[in-house]
Amino acid sequence: MNIKLGYVAAVLGASVMTSAAALAADPITVVGWGGNWDKAYKEGVWSVYTAKTGIPIALEEWGGELAKVRAQVQANNITYDVVSVESPNLEVGCAEGLFVKLSPEITGDPSKYFPGTLHECGVASDTWATILTYNGDYLKGEAPKSWADYWNVEKIPGKRGMLAQAQYTLENAMLADGVAAADVYTELRKPGGVDRAFAMLDKIKPHVVWWTSSSQALQNLASGEVVMTDQYNARITNDIVNEKKNYHIVWEAGFFYGTDMWAVVKGSAGEQAGLDLLKWFSIPENQAGFSKLYAYGTGRIEAAELVPAEWRKHLPTAPDHVKYGATYDDAFWVENKEALEARFKAWLAK
Amino acid sequence: MVLLAVPMVIFITLIFIWPVARFLMLSVDNSDLSNGLARTTMALDGWQAGDGVPGEPAFQALVADLAQAQRDGRDGVLAQLINQRLVGSRYLVIKTANDAALGKIAGPSVKDALLAKYPGWSNPALWAVIAANAAPYTDYYLLASLDLERDGNGAIVRIGEDRAIFLQALARTVWISFVVTLICAVIAIPLAQAIASAPPVLSKVLFAMVLFPLWTSLLIRTVIWIIVLQRNGPVNAALTTFGIVSEPLDLVYTRFSLYIAMVQVLLPMMVLSVASVMRRVPDIYMRAARSLGAPWITAWRRVQLPLIMPGILSGAAIVFVFALGYYITPALVGGPTDQMISSNIAFFTNQSLNWGMAAALSVQLLLILLVGGLLLFTARALLGRRSDA
Structure with a gap:
């Protein structure tokens, strides 16, 4: 005692x-x-x-x-x-x-x-930038070179990781639809521009594992649950340089930085x-x-x-x-973020 | 003797009933909007969305209201509330309030000055939102939680398909909770029977195995399933090694993995509940039924099952109620189409700060509980009558 x-x-x-x-x-x-x-x-x-x-x-x-x-x-x-x-x-x-x-x-x-x-x-x-990255250990077939490749599940089989929100994701959908990074916001602002991005997302939806935090996305990439994912560049660089992971950043696919x-x-x-x-x-x-x-x-x-x-x-x-990148358009997201996130949330739950 | 319960009643009232009631009141409270925009709503009296952009008095009243709100530090709240009803108008309201407070929106016609600077105010839908919020109470949130809204004429209509999410979340929540309860019952009843009829040592071991997961953190138990079920996890490795499947299956982030994780977490509640009742049932009843010639299964179904039914019912009630409120597990191991009401409540509480909506969805959850409770009560009453007879 x-x-x-x-x-x-x-x-x-x-x-x-x-x-x-x-x-x-x-x-x-x-x-x-x-x-x-x-x-x-x-x-x-x-x-x-x-x-x-x-x-x-x-x-x-x-x-x-x-x-x-x-x-x-x-x-x-x-x-x-x-x-x-x-x-x-x-x-x-x-x-x-x-x-x-x-x-x-x-x-x-x-x-x-x-x-x-x-x-x-x-x-x-x-x-920071949102880039396309893949895990070389789980890649079957050729390496992705563009966002169109990312959307092409016949060419490169396997699930894709994707950020579960409209902001930063609609941009990637437009890149996949063949829009140059510099023109993405011009296209998104046109009538039907946002619908075009959602139509692209409809195509990839069954093959996506959604993430909300980087650690989730990285866990899925490391375990091979997804073969490629969108991600913030430094998280991947950190894993490549410090953890010797077999990840590759596809800068030439086009990216946005903010x-x-x-x-x-x-x-x-x-x-x-x-x-x-x-x-x-x-x-x-x-x-x-x-x-x-x-x-x-x-x-x-x-x-x-x-x-x-x-x-x-x-x-x-x-x-x-x-040279492959463009800046995120703050004005576009200040005006549209809340409406587009609401639409994205409803779309995701369908 | 009744007096002994008084402290408990006071305690429950203070820490549970009163705060919950206060929170639920938020689902109809509209005082922030009706007070903050009192002048504007008065100026809009008699105006309808069909009339187009309102006249000069409404604009003057709006600028006065927003300037006042900005000085009182309430402009953020007003912008928030208007934005909830017409998504995308937050920034417009804030910018207007800032300029209004600085006296920057002035001129022979306030209407022209405001429209020149912020053309967003030429949208009649925005004015309709303000006009609809003259009263200190609103049914907006409760209607929205059922995917309903009022149109320009005040009639209740379904909202657009591209925005409707709550009804399907409601149905999904009830369905998932029901299925989880059913699976738990199907696993727990034989398990409880095994625990009750096993020799003492084995019975204790089985019981410990059931209890053991209860002592582990919910988060760990959930995350482990991600590792076990992922494409390169042990389950898929076993399935592909033995040639049962050629390609790894998508097991995690599906309804399947959600059921597994939820059942694992909730199963002990059901087992404990059933086993505690089963232990009090002497095995002489079963033996009597068997000796009278009933096959084991008939004896179990007609003698044992009714006797343990109270345990099954209370176990089912506990599991169902717990399952209704799940949101961490669906968020971690479910996919986007597996999210339940609570995840929406958490979203509106933590992320979009729409407490009216969170309260309205909580009302839904409480109503389901109420209905579930009534069903259980009825079932028990019926059961009681039958065993009396």
Whole structure:
């Protein structure tokens, strides 16, 4: 009994001590995209900040659902301080007043940023692409070269992984229908353009295993449940380089790239701490820490130049890749996302 | 003696009945819209969608309402609610509210100024949404949860086929829960019989095997099925090795894998329920029936089965109720056509923040429970009468 009490006292003492240490600085709750993305940010960026300032960073993971921020703000119970959010959602959230507007004092000179990586409410956390990839271990027949091949189940048998949402998926359907990446949004905006994309999806539907999180998609690709899938490029590069997986990225099939933005949630307890963090992050040396570890692009132009050339060739913006790509059209998704996602959800359940 | 139950009644009321009732009220609550757009709805009194774009007074009232909402920080909520009824209008409302609060929409004609900047307001359907929300209560969510809506004249009509998802989800939820209950009963009854009639040691071992999965996390039990059933998993490997199939089967992300995962998780509830009743039934009844010449199966069906029926019924009730609320398992091992009502509730609660819709769907689930409860009650009453006779 005495031993037990002594043990309890020791545990209590230890926990009092750790909580005293934690009181020194409130952690900033930073919400990222999970998995190796968070790991790269933790190792390359946040740990440097904590070492320098003593302010701990608490990591959370999400799927970019703006409604979660909305719910916290409306209930006045805000637990997120800084979030990484896709740029169309940043635009909407900024107009709604969910995010703090950033002054040039925080972000630095706007002319030092790549186009589309700076917004009045956010700075780029990463520039990423959705690419076509296949698992060489399970491929039967020839390798896919285009999205039309991806749709062609006679030529290349096996299931396909596909993101279970309209955004990013309708674009791939248009590529498969023979539209060049640069013309996809022009075609989607035409009357019947969206119907054309859905008609393409009808054709592939029986052969699709849907995914909602990257880890699901990667699990299915690794186990051979699907022979190929759409995926965010760095997740695949990471598996090829670090895990020696027999995956191949088909850049020449055409791809789109977009930007996630760091934004500070207005009214959060860590609002000021979050702004300080972004000010520090806006220095090129500091933000380059992420891209050195993970094959996504940076916001600041000088930061990109700090990434070793050997690694830079994996990025969507590498000269060998970018010629096949086009940028996601934020304006299209700001206007149409909710209506198209509702239609997609109903289509999927049929 | 009744007083002893008072703390429990207070407890249940405070932590269960009151919050649930509050939540369900959200399915008819419309105060945010009717208060936030009070001036506009008043200006639209008598206007109908067929009249086309309303006149100047409605535009002035709208700009005043939205400016006020923006200053009170309620514009996001208004945009959210209007967007739920006419998907795609959120950004328009927000931008208009921001400009209205800054006084940027002004001129000799507010109507011309607003339409010049935001042509989206020339859509009569958008005005019809506002006009329809003058009252503090709405049947919008309850109708929508049955794939119904009101047309421009207020008549209730089916919504378009390309948007209808709830009725099929409702039917699917009841059907999946029913099938899972049936499979559980078919497996659990012989198993419980085996446990009850086995020698003590073997009986304990069997019982432990039934209980063991209960101590494992639901998530782990579900994810394991993905690994077991996938194309290159052990089941497909065995099937192809023995030449039963030439190509691996698609077992996971189907209704089949959903049934397997759900039955595995819920089976112990049924077994425990049936076995506990079976243990209290002395085996002399079966022996008496057999000695009177009944074949085993007849004796079991006519003597044993009615005696254990209360256990089967309560087991079925537990399994059915649990199954109705499933959403993690369908999300992980089911396909897109295997998702149940709860996944929609979770979607509207967590992702699209449409709590009115989530509440309306919860009303559906509660009603199914109520109907199920009534059926069970009737079955038990009938059973009781028969055993009295």
